[in-house]
Amino acid sequence: xxxxQHIESITHQDSFQKKNIWDELKxxxxxxxxxxxxxxxxxxxxxxxxxxxxLRMGITVSKACQEKVSHEFDSISxxxxxxxxxxxxxxxxxxxxxxxxxxSPTAFIQSTHNxxxxxxxxxxxxxxxxxxxxxNALSFEVALKDGLLCIDEGKSSVLVGAADEAIPFLExxxxxxxxxxxPFTSGATFMVLSGKKGESISHIxxxxxxxxxxxxxxxxxxxxxxxxxxxxxxxxxxxxxxxFKSKTSAHYSFPDYSGYYQSASAFAxxxxxxxxxxNSDSEAILIINNMESNKLGLTLIRRNEVEA
Amino acid sequence: MSDLKENLKAQIIEQxxxxxxxxxxxxxxAPLFGDQGLGLDSIDALEFxxxxxxxxxxxxxxxxxxxxxxxxxxxxxDYISKNQ
Numbered sequence: 001x002x003x004x005q006h007i008e009s010i011t012h013q014d015s016f017q018k019k020n021i022w023d024e025l026k027x028x029x030x031x032x033x034x035x036x037x038x039x040x041x042x043x044x045x046x047x048x049x050x051x052x053x054x055l056r057m058g059i060t061v062s063k064a065c066q067e068k069v070s071h072e073f074d075s076i077s078x079x080x081x082x083x084x085x086x087x088x089x090x091x092x093x094x095x096x097x098x099x100x101x102x103x104s105p106t107a108f109i110q111s112t113h114n115x116x117x118x119x120x121x122x123x124x125x126x127x128x129x130x131x132x133x134x135x136n137a138l139s140f141e142v143a144l145k146d147g148l149l150c151i152d153e154g155k156s157s158v159l160v161g162a163a164d165e166a167i168p169f170l171e172x173x174x175x176x177x178x179x180x181x182x183p184f185t186s187g188a189t190f191m192v193l194s195g196k197k198g199e200s201i202s203h204i205x206x207x208x209x210x211x212x213x214x215x216x217x218x219x220x221x222x223x224x225x226x227x228x229x230x231x232x233x234x235x236x237x238x239x240x241x242x243x244f245k246s247k248t249s250a251h252y253s254f255p256d257y258s259g260y261y262q263s264a265s266a267f268a269x270x271x272x273x274x275x276x277x278x279n280s281d282s283e284a285i286l287i288i289n290n291m292e293s294n295k296l297g298l299t300l301i302r303r304n305e306v307e308a
Numbered sequence: 309m310s311d312l313k314e315n316l317k318a319q320i321i322e323q324x325x326x327x328x329x330x331x332x333x334x335x336x337x338a339p340l341f342g343d344q345g346l347g348l349d350s351i352d353a354l355e356f357x358x359x360x361x362x363x364x365x366x367x368x369x370x371x372x373x374x375x376x377x378x379x380x381x382x383x384x385x386d387y388i389s390k391n392q
Contacts (some may be wrong), residue, residue, distance in 0.1 A: 045328070046347050049328075050325060050351070102358045103358065104353060104355060106355065
């Protein structure tokens, strides 16, 4: 089993360093803004001035996770769909507009997707395995599977997370490349997973990804059945859309709360973990990531059994 | 020369994202690099090369010259006025 030892999020919700994010959770409106902590408490000022939102969020939630568990991670797996968009845009605009022969190095250096996990490793002074996964809307799930494999290999504590940032340019893609009615938002969620239960309240039982069109209901039934569960046994479904709203007892469309960024299913894991805090009769939660029509991510999360 | 120095300070703040500083916070003769001054680093040195190229049309052919040129606002302004 893969126990969730700690989880942190910076999002458009008041979600950072909260005991239970459901206390403040509310559906986002169009004028939503990122709720940022004081990054200077986590990142040296000299470094902070260069870091874009996605890097600030990623480093800060990672550091908060490390501070909580007080040990080094044996691996770091990060998912991001669009990577460091602010620096990418800045670099491309500079290429088109600057008259000189030389381009600013900072935006170029920080425009790659791998900058996030690299900066996290540098800031945590962590020399262990470190990997970035970018698989569109399944970026988080693939990073999660990487982290679970690391635990299977014997690593005792792994950091898994996802981050994406919104830039105004995304609005120009709405309706063409990106189909969503939700506001474009930024968010980062990182969690510490371990094979040991510790003080965790829930664990990830399984995660599966599908990169082709298929019958979603059949896939879900097969996934649940292979994990000794069924749709009827689920206490909560967190879904990117609303296809399964009528088939389950409790259902939330997680982009209503996270806004639209392609790795928002990581925030759904935070919602699931904290759901168990107040809902003592809940046992199983399914996250259905059907954000993109030709892809499907399924994550089954269960409350830990209480030891007699 | 004083106008050049004031412009340089504003450009340094913008190019290096020194958002907590104003031009008045940067002394003309204060070291730009190291713990005694603004605490700039090697990436900032590259940003200075870009700044000189894009704002003043000056190309530094030998990057090792940068250590002398980028010591302070005074040395930067002096180099620009002699090479522009």
